[in-house]
Structure formats: structure tokens, C-alpha cells
Amino acid sequence: MIGTEFEPEKARGARANFAEAGLSEFIDLREGDLRETLVDVGGPVDFMLVDIWTPMARPALELVAPRLREGAVVICDNTTQFPEAYRDYFDFVNNPANGLRTMTLPFEGGLEFTVRGE
Secondary structure (H helix, E strand, C coil): CEEEECCHHHHHHHHHHHHHCCCHHHCEEEECCHHHHCCCCCCCEEEEEECCCHHHHHHHHHHHHHHEEEEEEEEEECCCCCCCCCHHHHHHHCCHHHCEEEEEECCCCCEEEEEECC
């Protein structure tokens, strides 16, 4: 699993939680700007969770999208709570050229369920 965190204090806390749970060896937590930390995800991606500062949602997906395997799932949180803030994200997932299909699930705040492929 790859995670990215911009704030050093949150990254330290996350690493401590991973260690306490015995999961550190399975998690590559990359610290810094996701526009740098997600440039190379190292291989095909089956699942992506987008739960970040809204202006970074589209850049994160744009970086990872070329590595999404056919049938890969992308979940994005709070999309109906902040629809204007997610406008760029929705422009990307709804563009047929990107090969994604999406629907909003009726959870509090909205949960966007997006799949690579038909």
C-alpha cells in the first residue's frame, strides 16, 4: 500500500499507528507534495482512496490514472458536501477520454465510486 502525507506531524503519527498495528512492512508512506510523491507508484493500481484537500483530488487521480488496472476502483470522499470544490475532479472522471465510469453513492457527504473500464 502506498500513502502520501504532506504534513510531517501527521506522517509521524501515521507511521506510529502502522508500527503499533504491525503493518509497517506493508505500507510505503511517502511524505511531501503528492505531485511529487505519486509520480511513480511502481506498478499497476487496483484501488485508490482520495480523501485529501479538495484542490489536490484531481492532481492525485491524474498522476495515478495511467497506472489504474482495468476494473480498478477509485473512491473519493465528501463529493456532494463540497461539489464546487470537486468540479475539476468531476471534469476528469466524467471525460470519456480517461476511460472511467463513475457514480455518486448516497452516503453522508457523498462518496464517489469510480471504476476504470467498461
